[in-house]
Amino acid sequence: MKYPPDSTPANSAAAIFFFFFSAVSMACSGLLFNSFVDNKCFRPCHLKPAVPYPRSLSTSRFYLTSSLRISMSMEENGAPTQGFEVSRKKLPHVLTVAGSDSGAGAGIQADLKACAARGVYCSTVITAVTAQNTAGVQGVNIVPDEFVAQQLRSVLSDMEVDVVKTGMLPSIEIVKVLQRSLKEFPVRAVVVDPVMVSTSGDVLADPSILSSFREELLMMADILTPNLKEASNLLGGMRLETVADMRHAAKLLHSLGPRSVLVKGGDLPESFDAVDVFFDGEEYHELRSPRVKTRNTHGTGCTLASCIAAELAKGSSMLSAVKVTPLWLCMCFYSYALAKRYVETALEYSKDIILGNGAQGPFDHFLRLKHNSGTGVTFSGNDLFLYAVTDSGMNEKWGRPMEVAVKEAIEGGATIIQLREKNAETRKFIETAKACLKICRPYKVPLLINDRIDVALASDADGVHLGQSDTPAQVARALLGPEKAIGVSCKTVEQAHQAWVDGADYIGCGGVYPTSTKANNTTVGLDGLKTVCLASKLPVVAIGGINASNAIPVLGIGAPNLKGVAVVSAVFDRSSVATETRNLHSMLTEAVSKAN
Ligand SMILES: Nc1ncnc2c1ncn2[C@@H]1O[C@H](COP(=O)(O)OP(=O)(O)O)[C@@H](O)[C@H]1O
Numbered sequence: 200m201k202y203p204p205d206s207t208p209a210n211s212a213a214a215i216f217f218f219f220f221s222a223v224s225m226a227c228s229g230l231l232f233n234s235f236v237d238n239k240c241f242r243p244c245h246l247k248p249a250v251p252y253p254r255s256l257s258t259s260r261f262y263l264t265s266s267l268r269i270s271m272s273m274e275e276n277g278a279p280t281q282g283f284e285v286s287r288k289k290l291p292h293v294l295t296v297a298g299s300d301s302g303a304g305a306g307i308q309a310d311l312k313a314c315a316a317r318g319v320y321c322s323t324v325i326t327a328v329t330a331q332n333t334a335g336v337q338g339v340n341i342v343p344d345e346f347v348a349q350q351l352r353s354v355l356s357d358m359e360v361d362v363v364k365t366g367m368l369p370s371i372e373i374v375k376v377l378q379r380s381l382k383e384f385p386v387r388a389v390v391v392d393p394v395m396v397s398t399s400g401d402v403l404a405d406p407s408i409l410s411s412f413r414e415e416l417l418m419m420a421d422i423l424t425p426n427l428k429e430a431s432n433l434l435g436g437m438r439l440e441t442v443a444d445m446r447h448a449a450k451l452l453h454s455l456g457p458r459s460v461l462v463k464g465g466d467l468p469e470s471f472d473a474v475d476v477f478f479d480g481e482e483y484h485e486l487r488s489p490r491v492k493t494r495n496t497h498g499t500g501c502t503l504a505s506c507i508a509a510e511l512a513k514g515s516s517m518l519s520a521v522k523v524t525p526l527w528l529c530m531c532f533y534s535y536a537l538a539k540r541y542v543e544t545a546l547e548y549s550k551d552i553i554l555g556n557g558a559q560g561p562f563d564h565f566l567r568l569k570h571n572s573g574t575g576v577t578f579s580g581n582d583l584f585l586y587a588v589t590d591s592g593m594n595e596k597w598g599r600p601m602e603v604a605v606k607e608a609i610e611g612g613a614t615i616i617q618l619r620e621k622n623a624e625t626r627k628f629i630e631t632a633k634a635c636l637k638i639c640r641p642y643k644v645p646l647l648i649n650d651r652i653d654v655a656l657a658s659d660a661d662g663v664h665l666g667q668s669d670t671p672a673q674v675a676r677a678l679l680g681p682e683k684a685i686g687v688s689c690k691t692v693e694q695a696h697q698a699w700v701d702g703a704d705y706i707g708c709g710g711v712y713p714t715s716t717k718a719n720n721t722t723v724g725l726d727g728l729k730t731v732c733l734a735s736k737l738p739v740v741a742i743g744g745i746n747a748s749n750a751i752p753v754l755g756i757g758a759p760n761l762k763g764v765a766v767v768s769a770v771f772d773r774s775s776v777a778t779e780t781r782n783l784h785s786m787l788t789e790a791v792s793k794a795n
């Protein structure tokens with residue numbers, strides 16, 4: 200690649216990119232943005248330290264709550280209004296100052312995706328536009344430094360940035376501009392990823408930048424995150440081949456000014472683990488994760504640095520941002536992964552993705568959302584028609600493995616399967632779920648897991664069914680994402696309403712008749728079933744003691760959203776599951792067609 204690159208005056212191009220990425224940033228931050236817009240005219244100066252970011256992040260108490268109620272003075276046309284009570288939401292906010300990667304694996308695009316995935320708002324200052332794909336970097340167009348300065352001013356003067364993360368800083372002038380901007384608009388932390396060479400080996404910052412990095416950039420860094428090549432370049436070509444070398448490098452780099460250093464070992468030769476070395480001037484930490492065998496590692500460095508920035512913006516201390524995410528974050532963002540763990544998990548999840556023909560592919564930052572798709576099975580209310588709920592005790596009695604029972608039920612006409620394993624060991628339960636999914640998928644019959652969200656996630660089942668004392672449906676929805684099916688057992692109109700509010704897909708109503716498969720289960724009878732059905736906004740399946748001899752009156756109660764019956768012993772406590780299911784299916788089909 201040619202360097203220095205063609206540097207055509209790019210004011211208009213840069214402006215287009217600025218607006219484009221601002222828009223992407225907003226889109227990625229999704230709902231977060233909505234709560235942002237209504238705060239635009241108030242500036243609570245006391246939320247931000249008046250002095251440049253102090254060395255401890257412990258002052259970040261304000262940032263630990265996403266919603267604050269504060270009393271503030273508001274100036275309107277120069278006239279202060281005292282004691283105005285405003286409900287204000289503070290969004291954790293990372294500003295990335297980096298280059299655009301047209302292939303969207305690294306650079307600004309990776310930063311946006313990483314921050315969005317970590318629940319943090321991300322604004323963008325573009326320093327360069329690269330033409331890049333999985334084969335490498337084909338071109339670089341540096342944004343004029345005055346326009347970088349203008350972008351910085353636009354964001355920093357207005358948008359309450361918590362943490363600045365830097366990536367590609369392709370000229371000495373841009374480094375100087377950044378330094379000046381951060382003096383004028385101090386932020387709480389600066390994460391410096393000293394991008395110089397892409398993984399493909401292409402130059403992203405001319406080596407002449409090194410002195411500027413050493414003299415100006417490193418001093419600003421609360422954490423410096425070089426990969427092996429970058430650490431070596433910053434240290435005048437020092438050889439880095441072992442973890443001991445990395446420790447030594449971390450110490451030397453620390454002496455150049457950053458408050459802490461993370462030397463990334465993604466490229467460490469012949470290492471079984473992916474090892475990074477963290478040094479804060481006092482202690483070393485070796486952060487290890489299994490090395491994922493994949494070509495899709497383009498953008499790991501940018502992603503890791505952005506995740507660290509995101510965790511700092513949310514209020515973490517430095518080491519926990521790198522390594523451990525505190526418990527309260529689990530509750531707010533259901534993201535208890537470490538920044539490093541996040542990268543590892545995303546790599547593992549994306550290891551087989553094929554995008555592009557080059558040596559290095561991008562990975563998928565939104566694994567949580569994607570976790571729910573691609574199975575080809577989409578739940579609909581009509582799936583509730585003949586709902587088979589398994590019982591391993593009955594299988595044992597008849598000497599049938601679970602997979603055999605499930606296969607027979609599907610072949611007999613079951614339209615949905617629920618695995619109900621109240622006493623199974625977790626690992627066994629996951630294995631059983633995976634084995635049953637292999638049977639269900641070709642028939643496009645959804646498989647739900649009773650109660651255990653962890654098992655549903657681990658097996659990639661199609662959803663869960665929850666009782667009133669299980670995990671609340673709202674929490675299950677947050678954990679499972681938008682596409683998995685959630686059913687809730689309800690006996691009352693209020694419970695049915697709550698299930699709908701909480702984002703469930705259907706309710707199971709019963710017990711309709713007394714049953715031996717559930718202890719202490721009060722029955723609602725046909726009248727209770729009808730009352731709940733008529734009030735429910737969700738499709739309903741009737742459950743509890745239903746079999747071939749009493750199923751027809753259930754379907755005959757006259758409630759259009761009663762979509763079917765759920766059975767346990769009527770099919771599984773029989774010598775032939777397939778025959779019993781088939782009989783029941785044809786009976787129900789006949790009853791429905793007569794009623795129509
Ligand atoms: N194959 C891999 N498996 C697991 N983690 C990896 C792998 N490759 C890189 N990492 C991790 O990704 C992060 C970025 O490291 P690295 O790839 O060295 O940075 P860069 O992208 O800047 O070259 C580090 O935490 C590193 O340990």
Ligand SMILES: Cc1ncc(COP(=O)(O)O)c(N)n1
Pocket residue numbers: 297298299300305306307329331366367394396397398399403496497498499500501
């Ligand atoms: C615009 C830009 N910024 C950073 C990187 C480094 O990422 P990687 O080391 O994964 O190639 C890149 N390739 N492009």
